[in-house]
Amino acid sequence: MIYTDTRDKTVAVDFKTAVLNGMNAESGGLYIPTSFPKIDRSYIERTPEPSFREIAFAMAKPYVEGEIPDADLESIIQDAYPFLPQIVPIEKVTYILELFHGPTCAFKDFGARFMARVMSYFNRGADDNLHILVATSGDTGSAVGSAFHNVPGIDVTILFPDGKISPLQEKQLTTFDGNVRALKVKGTFDDCQKLVKTAFTDLELRKKFRLSSANSINISRLLPQSFYYMYSSLVVKNRIPHDSKIDDASIITIVPSGNFGNLTSGLIAREMGAPIKGFVAATNANHTVPDWIATGDYRARESQATLSNAMDVGAPSNYERIISMYSLEQVRQLFASYWTDDAGTMDAIKKCNSKTGYIIDPHGAIGWKAWYDMRNGDMEKLIGGFKGDIDKPGLTPSIPSWAGDVVQGKAVGIVLETAHPSKFGATVQEAVGRSPSMPSSLERVMRLKDNSIPMTKDYESFKSWLVENL
Ligand SMILES: *Cc1c(COP(=O)(O)O)cnc(C)c1O
Numbered sequence: 001m002i003y004t005d006t007r008d009k010t011v012a013v014d015f016k017t018a019v020l021n022g023m024n025a026e027s028g029g030l031y032i033p034t035s036f037p038k039i040d041r042s043y044i045e046r047t048p049e050p051s052f053r054e055i056a057f058a059m060a061k062p063y064v065e066g067e068i069p070d071a072d073l074e075s076i077i078q079d080a081y082p083f084l085p086q087i088v089p090i091e092k093v094t095y096i097l098e099l100f101h102g103p104t105c106a107f108k109d110f111g112a113r114f115m116a117r118v119m120s121y122f123n124r125g126a127d128d129n130l131h132i133l134v135a136t137s138g139d140t141g142s143a144v145g146s147a148f149h150n151v152p153g154i155d156v157t158i159l160f161p162d163g164k165i166s167p168l169q170e171k172q173l174t175t176f177d178g179n180v181r182a183l184k185v186k187g188t189f190d191d192c193q194k195l196v197k198t199a200f201t202d203l204e205l206r207k208k209f210r211l212s213s214a215n216s217i218n219i220s221r222l223l224p225q226s227f228y229y230m231y232s233s234l235v236v237k238n239r240i241p242h243d244s245k246i247d248d249a250s251i252i253t254i255v256p257s258g259n260f261g262n263l264t265s266g267l268i269a270r271e272m273g274a275p276i277k278g279f280v281a282a283t284n285a286n287h288t289v290p291d292w293i294a295t296g297d298y299r300a301r302e303s304q305a306t307l308s309n310a311m312d313v314g315a316p317s318n319y320e321r322i323i324s325m326y327s328l329e330q331v332r333q334l335f336a337s338y339w340t341d342d343a344g345t346m347d348a349i350k351k352c353n354s355k356t357g358y359i360i361d362p363h364g365a366i367g368w369k370a371w372y373d374m375r376n377g378d379m380e381k382l383i384g385g386f387k388g389d390i391d392k393p394g395l396t397p398s399i400p401s402w403a404g405d406v407v408q409g410k411a412v413g414i415v416l417e418t419a420h421p422s423k424f425g426a427t428v429q430e431a432v433g434r435s436p437s438m439p440s441s442l443e444r445v446m447r448l449k450d451n452s453i454p455m456t457k458d459y460e461s462f463k464s465w466l467v468e469n470l
Pocket residue numbers: 106107108138139140216256257258259260261262263310311363418419
């Protein structure tokens with residue numbers, strides 16, 4: 001596969017270069033495959049559907065062809081995924097796609113574990129270390145730290161915004177030792193992301209060290225996230241005749257979004273043939289993308305702290321990939337969008353629990369509420385000409401091609417549950433009156449020592465730290 005760049009279409013690199021560079025230092029753009037090959041129809045039409053790992057292999061193969069032989073790809077996938085996505089029906093037309101069964105209990109394990117194994121594959125035999133820099137708004141750091149911990153030849157530096165992530169998230173990313181360390185930055189997630197991006201475009205630094213990224217800007221994190229979109233849409237397609245019995249139902253995937261890496265992976269799965277009719281981009285008060293869809297005017301802004309902190313992104317990196325794949329008009333046909341504030345998030349957790357019995361985390365809750373409101377009058381109002389107000393929480397006034405299917409009860413939703421609710425135990429407890437039980441992997445981490453290093457958001461101090469410590 002040849003990879004090009006969102007800013008410079010004359011760029012043509014192989015998978016290894018795209019993975020190890022992370023982003024293109026010269027243009028500042030992001031790597032993107034030049035095509036999204038359709039997977040064989042026999043996978044899509046098979047009942048029962050192929051296994052998750054079988055799908056993962058078939059989807060990854062064209063992107064690594066000629067660079068990773070089949071047998072090695074097979075072991076990368078087996079080793080990356082000892083856990084699986086789980087699909088839980090909670091209402092007649094609603095499935096929760098639980099993506100939190102990996103070691104750090106959030107969906108980022110899917111991308112990070114594949115990426116770590118691919119990087120270590122490409123780094124075999126090299127004599128100097130590869131340095132991974134990663135900015136996190138919550139769950140990326142721990143997923144990346146956990147995926148790379150003790151991988152020989154690779155060092156990881158995690159940057160996180162001081163005081164803006166949950167105490168448990170902080171424990172999860174500050175308690176590594178050896179090759180993984182965490183910098184506690186006085187600033188926002190966007191400041192952390194800027195430090196990382198500046199380091200990557202700093203040619204002096206790049207001459208000294210082999211740097212690579214592990215954010216959702218890295219293509220080797222984005223591609224594997226497409227596996228569970230394909231898998232879940234095939235599972236749901238096969239279940240519809242037994243569950244809701246809707247003929248020819250449209251499958252809509254609802255994605256709680258921050259940096260829009262997860263949603264971009266969904267777009268890749270759809271391009272490759274996943275039977276997904278449309279997407280809902282669900283955000284918190286950081287509603288840069290919903291506003292863009294409504295007005296056509298893209299305005300990145302400062303991020304605001306919310307209860308769904310892993311989505312606190314005011315300038316989502318993957319916007320650049322989305323607009324390199326689609327025109328605004330195509331995005332409007334494909335996407336509905338929705339945002340809510342903290343009060344709406346609390347209400348969503350509570351309502352999801354009272355209507356369905358399911359305990360959902362603050363990120364997934366926004367997705368569930370988007371789907372709920374859309375089916376219960378809000379999409380119908382838009383179709384009827386309601387103008388809406390983009391500054392108020394709710395469904396964005398923009399009508400996708402599949403809106404009528406939702407109104408006529410001909411659509412089924414897959415809501416991505418991106419983290420285990422116990423990672424946000426206090427919020428969930430306040431909303432539903434009891435705290436979700438904690439997986440043992442999370443209980444263990446709470447007892448470990450915090451090894452984080454304080455850092456300012458000033459680039460020069462960050463750079464000197466890197467020069468002295470890498
Ligand atoms: C990272 C994260 C998100 C946002 O995903 P993006 O790919 O950045 O859009 C949503 N929920 C949780 C729990 C996350 O960790």
